[in-house]
Amino acid sequence: MNNSPIVVKYSNEYQAQVVDLILQIQQQEYNINITKEDQPDLFTIEDFYQIGNGNFWVALYEGKVVGTISLLDIGNQQVALRKMFVDKNYRGPTYKTASHLLHNSLEWAKIMSVDSVYLGTTPQFLAAHRFYEKNGFVTIMSEELPDSFPVLKIDKKFYKYTVDLQQKYS
Template sequence: MNNSPIVKQYSNEYQAQVVDLILDIQQQEYNIPITRKDQPDLFTIEDFYQTGSGNFWIAVYNEKVVGTISLLDIGNNQVALRKMFVDKEFRGAKFKTASLLLNNAIKWAKENSIKTVYLGTTPQFLAAHRFYEKNGFLSIGLKELPKNFPVLQVDKRFYRYSV
């Protein structure tokens, strides 16, 4: 039994767990009215995220998916950080799951000549805002996003990280 989650590249065998984790956090924990149908990317992760300079990772603890993160290639050596979710039990200092996932994604970005990581998030995710800011992300306005950044309807706060 390992004491901390292991971050690994997503593979299809984890799809059901990934969908369940993300929907549970969105719907149950944060009361965001978003459904499976609103997120078709969750059913085509390999084709949607794992292409170009993009990728998708999961944090696994005893064969259970406890976290996710992805980088979506948006061109011009830029990526959009998407689907950063961590099971409530695995947040914080004990497991450091969010840091493990983010550090893995930033390392990937550096190795793949990415210059900038952008992200959009919802106003409800206050702990996430603090986490991103603590990890070097700068808050930016909607107009500072590149034209090719996929703004989601729920996104109201935006960040930029220079790799």
């Protein structure tokens, strides 16, 4: 029996579920003072993320959105990993939702010949820090970010992943 959610490219039919999932995790689980009005990109996902080398995906389990991830094209064959959220009931080794989402986005980056993936996160997301580090992301200082990287006010910790284009077709 396969317990894994399926990862699909975002379409507008998932917007309400995406907004609900992200806000629930940010506000209730991590007590981050952020609203949907602070994140207008959530209402223009196709125009904001699904352009150039960017894209946005959702993880579905029995038709329900249980995770999200996006890559935002920031130019120069670089992308920013954004909106990586997984419902707490679908985290961990049983469902492997985060791993599926990340693997899918990094495969996309290889196909699109992206050189580097950058991300910013908050100090509270300790499990996320371990997850990124386990998957090849290295901590960098904010000064090492490309000028085009969109730093959010809540971002205090930054990572870089160098895409191995040699493994594109493996």
